[in-house]
Amino acid sequence: MSRYKVSFPHLGNYYIPLEILFTEGLEVDYIIPPSVTKRTLELGTRYSPDAVCAPFKYTLGNFIETLELGANTLVQAGGVCRLGYYGELDEQILRDLGYDVKFVNFAKTRISKPSTFYDKFKEINPNLSLNRIAKILPLVLKMVEYIDEIEDYVRKNIGFEVEKGSFDSLHEEFLESLEKVRTKPELNNTYQKYLNLFKGIKLKKPKRPLMVGIVGEYYTIMEPFSNHYIEKELAQKGIVVDRWMNVSNSLLHRPVKKVREHIKNYAKYDMGATSMYTIDKTLEFAKKKYDGVIHVKSSGCTPEIDAMPVLQNISSDHKIPILYFSFDTQTSDTGIQTRLEAFYDMIIMRKEKDNE
Amino acid sequence: MKIGIPRALLYYKYHYLWETFFDELGIDYIVSPETNKEIFNRGMENAIDEACLSSKIYLGHVDYLIGKCDYILVPRVSNYGDQGTVCTKFQAIYDIVSNTFRDRGIKILYYNIDYRNSDTEMKAFIKMGKYLGIRRVKSIRAFTIAKQAEKTAMIMDEKHQEQLLNLDKIKILIIAHHYNIYDKYIGKPIVDYLRDMGTIPIIGDIANKKEALEKSAEISETLPWVYNKELIGSIAMYREKVDGIILMSSFNCGPDSLVNEIILRRVKDKPILNLIIDGQEGSAGIETRLESFLDIIQFKKDDYYVKI
Numbered sequence: 324m325s326r327y328k329v330s331f332p333h334l335g336n337y338y339i340p341l342e343i344l345f346t347e348g349l350e351v352d353y354i355i356p357p358s359v360t361k362r363t364l365e366l367g368t369r370y371s372p373d374a375v376c377a378p379f380k381y382t383l384g385n386f387i388e389t390l391e392l393g394a395n396t397l398v399q400a401g402g403v404c405r406l407g408y409y410g411e412l413d414e415q416i417l418r419d420l421g422y423d424v425k426f427v428n429f430a431k432t433r434i435s436k437p438s439t440f441y442d443k444f445k446e447i448n449p450n451l452s453l454n455r456i457a458k459i460l461p462l463v464l465k466m467v468e469y470i471d472e473i474e475d476y477v478r479k480n481i482g483f484e485v486e487k488g489s490f491d492s493l494h495e496e497f498l499e500s501l502e503k504v505r506t507k508p509e510l511n512n513t514y515q516k517y518l519n520l521f522k523g524i525k526l527k528k529p530k531r532p533l534m535v536g537i538v539g540e541y542y543t544i545m546e547p548f549s550n551h552y553i554e555k556e557l558a559q560k561g562i563v564v565d566r567w568m569n570v571s572n573s574l575l576h577r578p579v580k581k582v583r584e585h586i587k588n589y590a591k592y593d594m595g596a597t598s599m600y601t602i603d604k605t606l607e608f609a610k611k612k613y614d615g616v617i618h619v620k621s622s623g624c625t626p627e628i629d630a631m632p633v634l635q636n637i638s639s640d641h642k643i644p645i646l647y648f649s650f651d652t653q654t655s656d657t658g659i660q661t662r663l664e665a666f667y668d669m670i671i672m673r674k675e676k677d678n679e
Numbered sequence: 680m681k682i683g684i685p686r687a688l689l690y691y692k693y694h695y696l697w698e699t700f701f702d703e704l705g706i707d708y709i710v711s712p713e714t715n716k717e718i719f720n721r722g723m724e725n726a727i728d729e730a731c732l733s734s735k736i737y738l739g740h741v742d743y744l745i746g747k748c749d750y751i752l753v754p755r756v757s758n759y760g761d762q763g764t765v766c767t768k769f770q771a772i773y774d775i776v777s778n779t780f781r782d783r784g785i786k787i788l789y790y791n792i793d794y795r796n797s798d799t800e801m802k803a804f805i806k807m808g809k810y811l812g813i814r815r816v817k818s819i820r821a822f823t824i825a826k827q828a829e830k831t832a833m834i835m836d837e838k839h840q841e842q843l844l845n846l847d848k849i850k851i852l853i854i855a856h857h858y859n860i861y862d863k864y865i866g867k868p869i870v871d872y873l874r875d876m877g878t879i880p881i882i883g884d885i886a887n888k889k890e891a892l893e894k895s896a897e898i899s900e901t902l903p904w905v906y907n908k909e910l911i912g913s914i915a916m917y918r919e920k921v922d923g924i925i926l927m928s929s930f931n932c933g934p935d936s937l938v939n940e941i942i943l944r945r946v947k948d949k950p951i952l953n954l955i956i957d958g959q960e961g962s963a964g965i966e967t968r969l970e971s972f973l974d975i976i977q978f979k980k981d982d983y984y985v986k987i
Contacts, residue, residue, distance in 0.1 A: 374936035374955070404767055407903040408937045415944050430901045590774040592755055592791070595767030623729055625933040629771035631727045632778040649729060 327351035327425075327448055329396045330389035332382035333359050335545045336474070337570060339501050340466040347505065348459040349448045354394040356385045359548040363388060368652050370416050377621035377651055378542035379409055381549055386413060390422055396447060401430035404596040404626055406541075462507050464575060469514045471571040473497060476521055478566060482558035483528040493520055529561075533670060536608030537566040538601045539619035540627045543650055544568050550619050550650060551659050557617075560667050565613070567604045568597070589633045596626035602633050609641035614670040616643060622651035644669060680811070682708040682788060683748030685740030688733060688772065689756070691857040697752065699828040700804060703821035704813060709748050711740040714864040718743050719958065725779050732865065732929035732958050733858050734768055734775070741776055741785075750788040750811075751776070760794030762892060763905040766934050833888075840885045844920045849878040849976060852917050854910045854942070855927035856935075857884045865929055865956045872962075872969055881921055886913035899941050907938045914946060923950045923976045925969075930957040950975050 329345050331338075333356045345353040357363070359381060367384025386397050397417075399410035410428035417424055427446045432439040444451055473494070481490040497517040504510045535557055543549045544566065554564050572578075582603040583593065589606070593599055601618065608616050618634060620627035631647065638645045646666045648659065682701060684690060690697075690710070701708045711718065714736055722739025744751050755773035758764040777787055789810040791798050801822055808818030844850065851873055853860060860866035860882060873880040891912030895902060898911050914924065926942060928935035939953055952972040954965065 372936055372940040374931070375940070376933070376936070379937075403764075405933050405937060407764075408901060408934070411899060411901045412937050412941055415941060419944060428901060430903070589778065591777070592770065592773055593757070594771035594774050598767075598771065623931050623933065623936075625731070626767045626771065628727050628729050629768065629775050632775055636778050636781065 327396050328354050328394045329398060329447055330354040330356055330386070330392075330394040331398045331400075332356060332385040333546065334542065335547070335569075336470055336498055337467060339470070339498060340463045342502070343466070343505070344456075344459060344463045345447075348456040348463070349444065349451055350455065351396070351448050354389045354392050356389045357392070359385065359546055363548075364652055370420065374623070376405055376623050377549060378540075378546075379405070379412075380652060381542070381546065382409065383413055383416060386417060387420075390417070390424060394424075396425040396427060398427045398447065399429065401428075401432060402596070404624075406596075462504075462510060465507065466501060466504070466510055467575065468571045469510065470498075470501070471569040473514075473517065473521065474569070475566070476518075478554055478558070478564040480521075480524070480526055480528070480563075481555075482561045482563065483526040483532070485525040485527050489524050490521070493517070493524065497521075532561065532563050533674065534563040534565060534608075534611075534613045535670070536604060536613050536616045537564060537619065538568065538604045538608075538616060539597070539648075540601075540621055540624045541568070541573070541597050543619050543621045543624075545570075549621070550648070551654065551656055553617065553619065553648070553659070553663070556660070556663055562614075562667075565608065567607075568600060573597070573600060586633075589636060594626060594629050594633075598626040598630040598633075601627060601630045602637070605634050605637050605643075605645070606641075609637055609643040613643065614674060615666065616645045617648065617666075618645055619648045619650065622649045624649075644673070680706065680750075681748040682706060683741075683744035683751040684708055684710045685737055685744060685751065685753070686711045686713060687737040687740045687862065688858045689754050689769070691861045693754070693829075695829040695832045696825045699825035700821050703824050704808070704811075704817065706811065708752075709744065711743045714739070714862055719864055729931060731768065731931040731933070732956065733856070733862070733932070734772070736862065736864060736958070737772070737858075738776070738779060741780065745780060745783050745785055750786045752788045752790060753777075754790040754792070757791075757793040757798075758795050759792070759905050763908055764903050765905055766932075768933075836885045837887055840881060843879050844881060844917065846879060849923075849973070849980070850881050850921040851878050851973075851976075852881045852883055852914065852921040852924045853927055854883045854914060854924060856906055856910070856929075856932075859927060859929050859956070860884060864958050866927060868962055869925070869927060869954070869956075869965065869969065872966060873973075876969075876973055878973060881917060883910045883913035883917070886916050891916060898945055899938070902938065902941075904934045904938075907934050911938065911942065914942065918946065918949060921949065922980065923952070923972065925952045925954060925972070927954045927956065930955055950979065 329351045331341055338355050342353045342355060345351055363381060363384035366387045367380035371380045371383055399413055401407050407430050410430045414426040427443055429443055432443055477490050477494055484490050500513050504513055557564050582599050586602045586606060590602055605616050634645055684697060718739035719736060721742040722735040725738040725742055726735035741751060753773050753776045756765050756769040773787060789807050790803055792800055792803050804822040805815055805818045855866050870880045888909050891909045894915035895908040895912035897915045902908050926939045928939060943951060
């Protein structure tokens with residue numbers, strides 16, 4: 324293999340820091356996966372087992388699309404739910420399809436043995452320099468945090484922009500400038516500049532706007548195509564959309580101990596994967612008197628299904644409405660819109676009643 | 680004082696251990712009956728729609744026990760250390776039960792297995808004893824005896840199955856979780872049917888666990904879930920000796936959705952039937968599929984002898 328052309332499935336906008344990690348840190352080419360579309364899902368669905376959760380189908384589809392673009396090395400993450408076994412089946416399916424590809428599966432690493440991670444990076448590039456990675460890693464992680472911070476601000480305010488489209492176009496511009504960043508001062512400058520620009524966007528926000536919190540499963544909540552752009556739909560109705568789940572909060576600053584303390588009246592144990600965060604944030608939104616919570620997951624996601632009896636109890640204890648969405652490959656836009664409309668009407672009515 | 684034990688999920692794996700433990704301590708217990716229509720329906724009513732069939736049935740059994748005992752044994756298992764993890768359902772089941780039935784005054788017995796946080800099986804039993812007001816020494820003694828009883832029972836099952844494997848009849852290896860294969864609403868009708876048809880069902884779950892775990896890597900290297908590893912390892916152990924394999928899963932089983940696909944793609948030397956049981960349809964559909972599967976196996980066998 325002459326040159327490593329590496330790729331990793333799409334997840335929100337994290338492809339930008341990932342590209343920097345791979346090109347600058349590991350000195351390989353990085354193929355940015357095409358944005359997730361209907362085709363991604365169709366490809367993935369065609370070659371996946373029926374009963375598997377939707378993120379498997381999306382990421383498999385994404386792998387095939389990147390192979391079409393010339394990728395020859397694919398990276399898959401490990402995880403604590405079914406995700407922990409995605410990689411081995413991905414690789415098998417791609418081999419059976421005839422792709423000659425190097426597959427680097429991080430499910431083979433062990434947190435208790437850091438050297439296994441080094442081995443995996445070595446598979447991506449045998450001549451890698453740890454120095455280079457160590458040098459670029461802080462930039463990559465900081466960039467993830469900045470992306471998350473900005474997007475958090477966008478979600479909370481985009482519904483109130485005076486001039487339609489100002490947030491979206493500035494967001495796009497922000498991402499484009501991030502792609503060119505290679506040093507920490509550059510990153511800080513870009514961040515500061517855009518933060519100011521975002522804060523300068525004119526808003527028409529009522530004193531007490533409708534507030535909706537979004538909780539749920541890792542992939543579906545972060546990859547907008549897979550949740551049918553639900554955050555946008557909400558924002559367009561003039562709602563503050565609050566979503567805690569992102570890579571910075573759940574991976575870089577895991578608040579495990581705190582979360583377990585918060586939710587101990589509802590869950591004695593860690594119920595697996597993202598369920599603890601789902602419960603914790605729902606409870607927090609409830610206590611902060613949000614108007615509603617939306618729970619999103621891919622159909623059949625076990626840890627999130629298991630969190631639902633807890634959410635139902637929180638909903639009845641705190642009198643907060645929760646709308647449950649389960650996305651599969653067949654979900655239609657109209658169905659979602661109808662349910663969102665109904666939810667919106669309900670929370671508006673509740674609010675008016677409260678104000679009386 | 681009376682303990683209620685739901686006859687579902689981990690019951691089938693651990694009932695020797697649990698029952699002997701309570702017997703030794705002289706603690707009274709009640710086991711819910713085999714899954715029946717009423718239990719099944721109660722499970723459906725209590726569970727989240729999308730949950731897997733096995734966990735829905737479990738909630739039906741818990742429901743049955745409420746009001747008939749003082750504590751209900753709902754084992755929570757997170758992992759078995761280096762051997763691997765389990766489906767997150769077992770991690771969550773304690774809290775699923777306590778949230779689903781919280782308004783009905785349910786009391787759940789302490790039981791937590793989490794080797795990575797040094798909650799070993801022995802520790803779980805000592806703590807369970809403590810929860811019931813039993814002294815540590817007494818609990819340890821009862822646990823040791825229970826462990827011995829469990830081991831003996833498992834060896835006897837294994838030996839019996841090894842004899843079956845040597846019979847000159849059509850043998851079908853069934854790969855299904857313990858809580859599915861032995862459940863009256865999921866696996867039992869299939870095992871019975873295979874017997875009625877004159878074939879010998881071989882239960883993957885009976886294979887020696889230690890050997891199966893080691894052998895599982897021959898088929899799959901990164902499989903995280905212990906119960907699936909044991910099953911896939913039993914394929915590696917028995918594949919030469921059986922004529923066909925049935926992969927039997929309960930509807931919406933997370934781990935099986937991936938593992939079955941790996942088996943189908945990697946085990947090519949035997950006919951495989953992939954059955955998903957949803958508990959709703961009558962037996963006719965499944966029997967037709969089993970019948971044609973057995974036909975295929977018979978044809979293959981005949982063909983083989985013609986060639987010789």
